[in-house]
Amino acid sequence: xxxxxxxxxxxxxxxxxxxxxxxxxxxxxxxxxxxxxxxxxxxxxxxxxxxxxxxxxxxxxxxxxxxxxxxxxxxxxxxxxxxxxxxxxxxxxxxxxxxxxxxxxxxxxxxxxxxxxxxxxxxxxxxxxxxxxxxxxxxxxxxxxxxxxxxxxxxxxxxxxxxxxxxxxxxxxxxxxxxxxxxxxxxxxxxxxxxxxxxxxxxxxxxxxxxxxxxxxxxxxxxxxxxxxxxxxxxxxxxxxxxxxxxxxxxxxxxxxxxxxxxxxxxxxxxxxxxxxxxxxxxxxxxxxxxxxxxxxxxxxxxxxxxxxxxxxxxxxxxxxxxxxxxxxxxxxxxxxxxxxxxxxxxxxxxxxxxxxxxxxxxxxxxxxxxxxxxx
Amino acid sequence: xxxxxxxxxxxxxxxxxxxxxxxxxxxxxxxxxxxxxxxxxxxxxxxxxxxxxxxxxxxxxxxxxxxxxxxxxxxxxxxxxxxxxxxxxxxxxxxxxxxxxxxxxxxxxxxxxxxxxxxxxxxxxxxxxxxxxxxxxxxxxxxxxxxxxxxxxxxxxxxxxxxxxxxxxxxxxxxxxxxxxxxxxxxxxxxxxxxxxxxxxxxxxxxxxxxxxxxxxxxxxxxxxxxxxxxxxxxxxxxxxxxxxxxxxxxxxxxxxxxxxxxxxxxxxxxxxxxxxxxxxxxxxxxxxxxxxxxxxxxxxxx
Numbered sequence: 001x002x003x004x005x006x007x008x009x010x011x012x013x014x015x016x017x018x019x020x021x022x023x024x025x026x027x028x029x030x031x032x033x034x035x036x037x038x039x040x041x042x043x044x045x046x047x048x049x050x051x052x053x054x055x056x057x058x059x060x061x062x063x064x065x066x067x068x069x070x071x072x073x074x075x076x077x078x079x080x081x082x083x084x085x086x087x088x089x090x091x092x093x094x095x096x097x098x099x100x101x102x103x104x105x106x107x108x109x110x111x112x113x114x115x116x117x118x119x120x121x122x123x124x125x126x127x128x129x130x131x132x133x134x135x136x137x138x139x140x141x142x143x144x145x146x147x148x149x150x151x152x153x154x155x156x157x158x159x160x161x162x163x164x165x166x167x168x169x170x171x172x173x174x175x176x177x178x179x180x181x182x183x184x185x186x187x188x189x190x191x192x193x194x195x196x197x198x199x200x201x202x203x204x205x206x207x208x209x210x211x212x213x214x215x216x217x218x219x220x221x222x223x224x225x226x227x228x229x230x231x232x233x234x235x236x237x238x239x240x241x242x243x244x245x246x247x248x249x250x251x252x253x254x255x256x257x258x259x260x261x262x263x264x265x266x267x268x269x270x271x272x273x274x275x276x277x278x279x280x281x282x283x284x285x286x287x288x289x290x291x292x293x294x295x296x297x298x299x300x301x302x303x304x305x306x307x308x309x310x311x312x313x314x315x316x317x318x319x320x321x322x323x324x325x326x327x328x329x330x331x332x333x334x335x336x337x338x339x340x341x342x343x344x345x346x347x348x349x350x351x352x353x354x355x356x357x358x359x360x361x362x363x364x365x366x367x368x369x370x371x372x373x374x375x376x
Numbered sequence: 377x378x379x380x381x382x383x384x385x386x387x388x389x390x391x392x393x394x395x396x397x398x399x400x401x402x403x404x405x406x407x408x409x410x411x412x413x414x415x416x417x418x419x420x421x422x423x424x425x426x427x428x429x430x431x432x433x434x435x436x437x438x439x440x441x442x443x444x445x446x447x448x449x450x451x452x453x454x455x456x457x458x459x460x461x462x463x464x465x466x467x468x469x470x471x472x473x474x475x476x477x478x479x480x481x482x483x484x485x486x487x488x489x490x491x492x493x494x495x496x497x498x499x500x501x502x503x504x505x506x507x508x509x510x511x512x513x514x515x516x517x518x519x520x521x522x523x524x525x526x527x528x529x530x531x532x533x534x535x536x537x538x539x540x541x542x543x544x545x546x547x548x549x550x551x552x553x554x555x556x557x558x559x560x561x562x563x564x565x566x567x568x569x570x571x572x573x574x575x576x577x578x579x580x581x582x583x584x585x586x587x588x589x590x591x592x593x594x595x596x597x598x599x600x601x602x603x604x605x606x607x608x609x610x611x612x613x614x615x616x617x618x619x620x621x622x623x624x625x626x627x628x629x630x631x632x633x634x635x636x637x638x639x640x641x642x643x644x645x646x647x648x649x650x651x652x653x654x655x656x657x658x659x660x661x662x663x664x665x666x667x668x669x670x671x672x673x674x675x676x677x678x679x
Contacts, residue, residue: 238432238466240459299554306554337554368557369549375658376545376564 012213013221019197019209020050020168026191027166027205031059031091034079036072037248038229039170041079042221043210047168048084059089061167063154064129065099065250066112066122067278070270071231072248073123078228092129093158098148102254102294102349104280105318109148110252122273134161146325147353163203171208174215175244183211215243235266252278254349254356261288296345306340313347322352329354338363378476378492380677381520384413387477391415391446398473400444404435406464410640411449413477423450426463435467444473447495449639451478452632454488456502461491465499472498479639480522484631484666486673508676521674522638524667525645528660529623533571533651541567541653561655562629566600568651572625573604575649598637599625617641624648627659631666 010018023030032047034040044060051058062076080090094113101110113121113131125131133140135157142149143156159167173180188198188205198207210218222229236246239262249256251263251274260281263271274281284294291297303309310330317323326346333339342358349356379390395403403418406426419438425431439445445467453461468474474496482488486506494502496515504510511517533541544567548560576597596619597609604625612633615622621643628634638644650660 240427240457240462242457304553365557369552369560372557372560373549376561376654 012210012217015212016046016209017050019207020046022190022195023166023168023207023209024050024054024056027164029059029162029165030168031061031162031165032168033061033063033170034076035062035170035249036068036075036079036230037170038218038222038233039172039210039213041075041227041229042213042218043168043170044079045083045221045225045227046209048087051087052084057087057089059091061091061158062093063151063158064092064094064112064126065151066094067099067110067251067274069230069232069248069251069267070123071267075228075230090128092126093154094125094129094131095133095154097154098150099250100147100253100350100353100355101278101280102257102351103252103260103278103284105348105350107279108319108322108350110278117277120273120276122270122277134158144353146322159201159204165204167201167204167206169206169208170210172213172218173208173211174213183208232266235262252281252284254351257284257294257349258288260285294345294348296341296348306337306344307335310340310343310347313344317347319350322350323347325352330358333358333360334362336363336366338365377474378478378496378515378517379520380478380481380518381522382477382518387413387448388415391444391475394473394475395444398442398444400442400473402438402440402443403446404439404443404467405446405448406450406467407446407448408450408452410636413446413448415446418446423452423460426467427459432463432466436470439467439470441471442473443471444475445471447474447476447492449478450476450495451483451488451491451635453491454483454485456491456494461494464495468495468498480635480670481519481673481677482670483635484669486669486676489673489677506673506676511677512679517677519674519677522644524638524670526660526663526667527645527647528650529575529647531568531572531575531649531651531656533568533653537567537571537651538653541655558629561658564653564655565626565629565659566603568649568653568656569599569604569625571651572649573606576606576608576625594620596620596622597625598622600628612637615641622646627663634663634666 008015030047030051032040032044034044047058060080062080064073064076076092080088080092096111096113096115098109099112101107113125118124140149140153140157141160142153144150159165171179171183173183183197183199186199187194187196188200189195190198190205195207197209197211198205221227230248232248233246247256249259251257251259260271260274261284263274264285271281271285287293289295292300299306299309303312314323314327326343330343333343339358339360345351346354346356346358379387382390391403394400403415404421405413405415405418406421406423407413408423412420421431421435447464450464455461476492476495478492481492489511490501490504490506493511493515501510501514541564545564548563552560576595579595595608597606598612598615599609601611602609609625610616610622612628615637617640622637622641624646627648628637648660648663650656
């Protein structure tokens with residue numbers, strides 16, 4: 001059997017504790033980013049236990065996208081208010097920014113905590129949350145002018161407010177090659193020693209103490225320490241979700257809108273509020289996993305090819321400005337059915353940012369067709 | 377423990393012995409509709425129902441440490457992340473007592489066997505591919521090898537059929553569009569049907585011979601559907617065990633349908649009508665290779 005990892009003398013838990021102790025030795029300011037998911041819960045617990053041991057306070061940072069499970073909010077409250085309240089500086093950001101809404105072609109950008117819509121917000125703002133940007137709006141960084149001030153811009157500008165600060169993130173390398181690359185691409189030097197589980201970020205550092213943990217290590221830690229965890233995982237497990245799909249995040253962006261399909265079953269009250277809050281929710285709930293619409297796996301019957309369907313979508317797209325960005329990108333792609341199907345998916349999800357990149361390859365069906373031409 | 381190729385009576389005896397030795401208080405039998413296994417006092421659960429909430433939560437509560445779960449012919453998926461697979465896995469997490477009965481070790485590839493292996497090892501090796509060493513080290517597998525055999529009966533086709541085949545082939549390739557390319561062999565395979573029907577009619581014993589062979593059961597044929605309209609032909613869904621062996625007019629496209637046919641009828645050796653059309657040749661050769669893969673798996677599993 002081929003080993004997938006090389007095992008050392010220490011276990012991942014002891015190693016993570018040593019890493020966190022190292023961070024406490026090296027940094028005065030420590031921030032732990034949390035999402036309410038299992039990984040960040042474990043990371044926050046490990047960091048807070050170390051803070052408690054040393055009698056120090058650390059910041060727990062949560063960027064509230066509004067359109068999240070109620071259970072996510074319960075988890076954030078649990079981490080900020082119950083795990084080790086005396087050692088926590090809560091940094092709960094509830095401010096407006098642009099979030100991709102993959103469920104609607106007429107409301108392509110969702111603005112969490114949008115002023116004037118407070119009557120339909122999913123819930124009131126938290127009393128101790130940060131409600132306004134901590135930085136100068138006039139000089140803030142905006143990566144994509146088409147999108148405007150977006151999700152990742154909040155992080156970038158937030159981190160610019162700090163110097164020589166450690167940002168701990170619960171990223172695990174085994175989740176995907178992309179995540180592994182994020183952890184290992186630019187090793188940092190901290191206190192004169194190379195740290196391969198950290199990356200420098202301007203004046204600060206991002207550190208990934210759980211980078212070598214596996215899925216089962218996380219659950220073992222949660223069980224052994226009696227930690228509370230996101231209940232949605234239980235529901236997903238019982239419904240037979242594959243491990244890689246058992247995740248909790250925002251409910252409407254292009255990588256997570258499928259969560260809407262089971263939302264009425266998992267959290268009916270959240271679904272009910274979301275119907276009033278954002279456009280396209282009911283359609284995505286009904287068709288989020290259907291082959292003919294959002295997944296773009298089966299061609300609608302009035303089209304004979306994906307290329308024809310793509311051209312139709314481009315011609316009738318309600319947001320022609322965003323559509324032009326995509327059409328320009330498609331012009332550089334191969335012209336075959338395999339690529340055209342993925343282009344249709346981008347158009348349906350309005351993924352002008354290219355977050356679900358097109359695999360620009362020759363059509364794999366071609367091999368089968370060539371094979372059948374030969375043998376039949 | 378995994379038992380491959382055992383008879384119904386043997387399976388029932390194995391279950392009874394296991395219950396006696398391990399002081400089992402409750403038995404749950406999970407089986408598809410077509411493959412029931414009668415066990416006295418057992419809770420019978422349809423395979424199709426294992427994913428239903430009404431079954432899922434009831435079983436999670438009912439299964440205790442002294443419950444035996446019998447999985448009978450439950451290899452219905454090649455996907456180790458399938459919903460039914462996951463639900464069964466959850467039931468098995470509640471007890472260490474599990475017996476798996478299956479006729480053939482795989483649907484198509486030998487990795488399929490790892491679904492059965494996962495069930496008896498509580499999925500500790502879920503990410504591993506088929507490995508005889510791993511299986512031997514971690515599970516007890518009892519193998520009764522089925523002597524699978526396919527014999528071809530060549531059926532000559534008429535010029536008209538061959539012309540029709542060429543025309544249909546050209547039409548299907550030209551009009552494929554966005555359709556699944558696997559529809560090509562499926563459709564072309566049906567074209568030899570008329571010639572096969574003529575072959576069957578010619579094969580019937582003449583009137584004078586009937587009396588001589590009165591004791592022999594009439595020949596039976598199996599096809600994908602009833603389009604030939606012959607009394608002696610039945611579909612794969614309607615086959616019955618016992619009686620004369622079936623001769624296959626066409627092989628099913630999905631191997632799981634062929635596994636079901638073999639398991640349900642108990643017919644390991646089958647004659648197959650093979651027309652002199654390329655689609656027929658392709659299907660037959662594919663089935664022979666499948667048979668060879670099964671033999672390789674048997675060889676690997678032998679102690």
